[in-house]
Amino acid sequence: MKSKIVAGNWKLNKGPQETNAFATQLCELLKTELQTGAPKATQLVVFPQTLVLASAVQSFSGSSVAVGGQNIYSESTGAFTGENSAAVLRELGATHVLIGHSERRQIFGETDMLLAKKMWMALKAELLPVFCVGETLEQRQSGQTESVLTAQLQNGLAGIDRNETFWVAYEPVWAIGTGQVASPQQASEAHAFIRSFLGKTCEAPILYGGSVKPENAMAIAQQPHIDGFLVGGASLDPRSFFEIAKNLK
Numbered sequence: 116m117k118s119k120i121v122a123g124n125w126k127l128n129k130g131p132q133e134t135n136a137f138a139t140q141l142c143e144l145l146k147t148e149l150q151t152g153a154p155k156a157t158q159l160v161v162f163p164q165t166l167v168l169a170s171a172v173q174s175f176s177g178s179s180v181a182v183g184g185q186n187i188y189s190e191s192t193g194a195f196t197g198e199n200s201a202a203v204l205r206e207l208g209a210t211h212v213l214i215g216h217s218e219r220r221q222i223f224g225e226t227d228m229l230l231a232k233k234m235w236m237a238l239k240a241e242l243l244p245v246f247c248v249g250e251t252l253e254q255r256q257s258g259q260t261e262s263v264l265t266a267q268l269q270n271g272l273a274g275i276d277r278n279e280t281f282w283v284a285y286e287p288v289w290a291i292g293t294g295q296v297a298s299p300q301q302a303s304e305a306h307a308f309i310r311s312f313l314g315k316t317c318e319a320p321i322l323y324g325g326s327v328k329p330e331n332a333m334a335i336a337q338q339p340h341i342d343g344f345l346v347g348g349a350s351l352d353p354r355s356f357f358e359i360a361k362n363l364k
């Protein structure tokens with residue numbers, strides 16, 4: 116059985132001190148869990164803001180928790196004031212990177228074409244990209260969920276070999292930060308659709324994101340095609356992040 120994944124997107128939260136305190140508490144909880152003989156079956160990753168990346172890597176060093184970036188630019192060097200390079204993220208110790216989070220698409224106007232370049236750049240830098248897709252409420256209500264997902268996947272993964280190592284996160288925009296979590300069935304249907312789009316030979320895990328909490332994670336995780344979670348708000352507290360992971364085993 117593949118191990119499940121729980122990833123925490125901290126968005127624009129937590130400085131170095133809070134990150135360090137989080138790491139200490141989470142590692143303590145993980146240690147206690149291991150002492151009870153529980154199997155270490157869940158992969159954990161946190162995505163702090165880029166400014167905190169180096170200190171987050173330090174804070175989690177020696178633990179099983181990986182650290183990733185929330186964004187990279189599509190070029191690795193050059194005259195791109197204010198941007199962040201995939202190669203440097205990797206050099207600082209990041210192993211993963213989010214690509215195409217709905218906040219990047221909606222607030223910062225990132226297009227499918229730009230995201231395809233970022234995917235390529237992440238893989239070139241040996242970062243594991245987590246490609247985020249999801250429909251808005253309006254798109255869902257007008258029956259466009261599958262066509263939106265198809266376009267996002269087709270364009271964003273254009274030119275990416277399906278055998279490369281990457282993850283997909285299905286995050287319906289209407290469920291992000293709203294408390295309105297997708298029903299287990301809605302999540303499972305969308306994941307099944309994404310899985311069939313990716314094809315039988317592609318092993319990319321598909322994570323669900325959008326208002327995941329310790330209380331609702333279990334019901335979603337029990338559905339087919341759910342390989343883990345990308346958690347926003349509930350990942351900011353080490354205990355609730357830990358509880359989500361613990362329930363998945």
Ligand code: 13P
Nearest residue numbers: 124291292325326347348
């Ligand atoms: P919430 O869990 O706060 O809804 O955020 C989800 C998300 O955007 C993770 O990337």
